Amino acid sequence: MSYLDLFCNYIQCRERLNNKAVITSCSHAFCMHHGNQILSNELMCPACKTPLNKNKYDLTCADLNPSEDFRSMILAGLRPEIIIDIAHRAISFWSYQIHMENMYHIIQYQEWKKKHSELQQVHETWKNNHKIKINHLQQRVADLEKQLQYQAKISEELQQKLHEKNREHTTTLQKFTSLKHRQLSESAKFSMLQDQHPVGNTKNNIDIYSLEKNSEFFAVPSSLPGFHIGSVPRHKKLHCVRTTIIEPHSLFQDGDKTCKKKTSTKINRK
Ligand SMILES: [Zn+2]
Ligand SMILES: [Zn+2]
Known part of the structure; x- marks a missing residue:
């Protein structure tokens, strides 16, 4: 890609022009497809809306890679001031094309900068919203951890109480069994004494x-x-x-x- 490449001035096209191009008198260049549209339609420059007349050299098809013969003969015989005037007009065409290309990139840069600003704003909004949600979730997690610790403490206390109750129940059951065996033993003794x-x-x-x-x-x-x-x-x-x-x-x-x-x-x- 060269710094002096030509691009189709049809804004939706912008095809790189390598071999042939349609050049207008208003210093615009188009690809062959859009140049033919100019000829077949209303003869108006699609870029600046300037009316064109094909019979007055308002547009021409230029060979962007001319042969050696063409280069040797195209200006042959012309006086030097004419050659300089032609060259000056041709350089002015390039100057205008470079200016338009710079403007195009400036506009593109501004549009991208605007989109970037909008995206950055969306990103900041998204980040702030998620920060609020994260803080809310962290607070909820902290509350749940407190509840979990409280429930664990209650559970531990209940387990201790249950353990104490089980121990009391075991002791009572042992006493009851002991008393029952004792009563049965005494009953057996009295039965034996009654027999005697x-x-x-x-x-x-x-x-x-x-x-x-x-x-x-x-x-x-x-x-x-x-x-x-x-x-x-x-x-x-x-x-x-x-x-x-x-x-x-x-x-x-x-x-x-x-x-x-x-x-x-x-x-x-x-
Ligand atoms: Zn084009
Ligand atoms: Zn034009």
Whole structure:
């Protein structure tokens, strides 16, 4: 590409002119396609709207790469001032073409600069909008992290409480199992004692077993309706005492001497 290349002055075309061109008297140049349109239509320069007359050398088809013979003969015989005048007009044509090319590039530069400014403005708007969205999302993420930490703390506290409740439940269950085994063991002991010492389970007589003589602890055989075993420590030897009862609250008031001063509050009603 040369600095002095010609381009079709039809603004939508701008084809590079290498071999032939249609040149007008108003110093415009066109490709052969658009030059033929000038000849076939209204004979008006498409660039500056100047009327053209093909019979007055207003337009000519120029060979842009003339032969040696053409170069030797085209100005032959002309006087030097004519040759200089022709050359001056030809150089003026090029000067105008270069000026138009510069104007074209200046206009292109201004249009691109305007588009760049608009795109930059769009970019700034887009960037600011996304910055606001990013800040909003970051704030939301921070809030969610706080909520997550709070929920994790609540979950940890609930797990600790559940662990404590499970431990209490296990302890209670162990106590219940222990008491149940203890009760079953005592029931078995009393059943064995009943077999050895049959209960006089008549209306007003019952066998009373005491842990030891003169002890506050006592036990009532489980066969007595409405009563169950009283508080009896494990592995204590029981003393069988036969007594007579009429009412629960006077159980030991009329019994053997070894069971004196025992109150009915030691007997638990089922
Ligand atoms: Zn063209
Ligand atoms: Zn023109």
